[in-house]
Amino acid sequence: MNAKRTDFLATVVINLIVATVVGILVFLLAYILISGLPHVSWSFLTGTTDAFSGAGGIGVQLFNSFYLLVLTMLISVPISLGAGIYLAEYAKDNWRTSLIRSAIEVLSSLPSVVVGLFGFLLFVVKFKIGFSVISGAIALTFFNLPLLTRNIEESLSAVSRSQREAGLSLGLSKWKTEIGIILPVALPGIVTGIVLSAGRVFGEAAALIYTAGQSAPVTNFGDWNPMDPASPLNPFRPAETLAVHIWKVNTEGLANNAAQLSAAASAVLIIAVLLFNLGARLLGNFLYRRVTASK
């Protein structure tokens, strides 16, 4: 077989593989949207769920998903930023560092059910926090940390060494160089990592069933004091998320239209993830342009 023929065949095969992947993706998205969207209405998006049957709207769950996401990110981004900076910049290349790296990898391969049960035993039972947004957010942080830390470390390491030398040669401290010069350049990569992990958090159900709980008590959206039990911002209230709701409607739901309900909720979940990704990317690009003065 000559080189030209080999190239042609390889191109065809690669194109076929890509087409298959794209095809599956489009089919899945289209299927979920087509079967779900017709059942989505304003009252479904904003309404409350009947606690017994699981029927009714998903307003509270939708809010819970976003709130949990924000809370998780508030906890996990600063921690993984610190860990990522440490690993990329300060850690010496020795056995201790490789031990930390292996520990992070092990953490990332933990099944989410195990993380959920751990969160249940530690936060819900032992610390008596109960099923709550905060328990859920901490459990999700466990999951998020390895992915985000790895991503931040890699984004920082990808920035040329000559940028670090430039900062140091001007008498800037290592820390100032890292925060003021390296981090802005690494920002797009870090935003990508945050978006990816946010998608995981949004879609996670197993770890939340035992931590954030399976009930979405009616909350008063007029009350924004996080200390009030009925406030949507209260981090100590149980909070069923959209993904958990979909799982519950399908397994325990007593509503007649359970199939339609979960189809509609799935469609909403997918759209919410897409919107979040889009928003995070726009924000990331905007920030990047601001700090680097590129157009």
Add this chain to the structure above:
Amino acid sequence: MLKQYSFEETAVQTFDEKTSLAMKTENLQVFYGANHAMHDADLAFPKNQITALIGASGSGKSTYLRSLNRMNDGIATVTGKIWYHNVDINEPTVNIYEIRRHIGMVFQRPNPFAKSIRENIVYALRANGLKNKAELEERVEKSLRGAALWDEVKDSLDKSALSLSGGQQQRLCIARSIAMEPDVLLLDEPCSALDPISTVKVEETLLELQKKYSIIIVTHNMQQAARVSSQCAFFHLGHVMEYTPTGTMFSNPQIPVTQDYIAGSFG
């Protein structure tokens, strides 16, 4: 096969007490782990002159230069004395960040920050506590003029530094260094990534800058060393072999190894 030269036969000039010196090293040794990269470098650099460090790749000239503002910290072990204003700045107790503000450095590849042209210059100034806007603006103009870049960029100070050409970027890096108002400027092959026209501009800038700064430049390019420097040091395999006024180095090299290197019949 490389010719063998005796490391004993050297010709290194010293200066009498009347010459005011910018910096001086005594017995400077650099080790990369077990690799002894620089042996016994005793060099003195007169004030307000350009000193060129020449030699083949791997001769240790960049390694030596990077030791002078402690950029080898954490990379290599440097022993010996580095005298700067009667202080041995190779002592572990010395504040290296302070030292680097007095001894600036420009690197082989232009490495402007991914920020605007203005921000490239003011970032480090601000980090060092200079907050006055008018004064910062003044420094921007002064340093860009000093690096002969002002006329080309004065209308686009807010544009990204990465949109400049390679030669402009390198002059911006020079401007960024002199904005700190250092004493000594170290340049590590500043023109090796530039085209001939940009190279000429950088060289003209350096000749202008020596009135205010003491400059030490590592270069591969012997013509460049001949054009810009007053003193020239030749490095070979981690040893300083010859250090003489540039005129002497190129017209009448003192020892066989320099003669061969200048004549291009090395090995």
